[in-house]
Amino acid sequence: MAENADKYTYRVTWSEEDAEHVGLCVEFPSLSWLAASPEAALKGIRKLVAEVVCDMAENGEQVPEPLSTKHFSGKFMVRVPPEVHRQLAMEAAEAHVSLNRLASAKLSQ
Template sequence: MTHDHFTYRVTWSPEDGEHVGLCAEFPSLSWLAATPEGALAGIRKVVAEAVHDMETNGEKVPDPIADRTYSGEFKVRIPPQAHRALVMQAAEQGVSLNRLASAKLCA
């Protein structure tokens, strides 16, 4: 498996005074560097090493988020009062509860 498909992010860390490279599929890994480019290169290297070690030890490597298939459906549990309020909002707007919830989530 290649580490090129994983989801990387670089952000500033005020606590460390440096840029930090992160990988969504490996939340316990990070890399600090003075530049964003260094942080990205560092986290990519750390992830590549982790993937190699996992493969060597017969461990399952996480599937990259970008390569996964999504159905577009997920279930959310909310209190009954919130459910009722959303149903009333949907009815008042003349849309389905699904359409209302989708619009609120994507706003």
Template sequence: MIDHQHYTYRITWSEDDGEFVALCAEFPSLSHLASDQAAALKGLTKLVKQVVEDMIANGEHVPIPLADKSYSGKFQVRIPPEQHRNLAIQAAEQGVSINRLVSAKLA
């Protein structure tokens, strides 16, 4: 059973609405507005719980929380050959691998 509390929640101020808005990365179409951050989060977690229960009841695919997934630490990125060449040169000049150089740039 998926725990709705494991989803990735974020609360931010909405200038347009004049309230805090809670968002969930795994359910980008859902949000909840409230006058304070705690109420926004509470409202959205309740909504997400209801949606997950509904999806399960209807036999729909329920997203796995990002926090519950395993990550290998590897991903592949396609870049233009000239950019690849420039990164290789930078790495050589710094005496590191391209992987270490790009990892440092991403950090």
């Protein structure tokens, strides 16, 4: 199961507060790893995630599915206030496109 740890989504960023690089994993938001270099932060968070995945598997816990292996349908619902819905519908009509196409274009920007 630890081999799946390589399929998770990792990111390294600078933490001004800690004055170090911090390694993060999207699928495990409670985990982080601080290090002096970005390479060490990435290595640390990957090792930590692999250990946590092994522990979870050994204890029969549900291990998060990596985002990289999930299937996304391309559909999701967003609720907006009626005034926003009306404004978007008018904007789509004026542009001669569907509301869906207008929203997709705005989200892609």
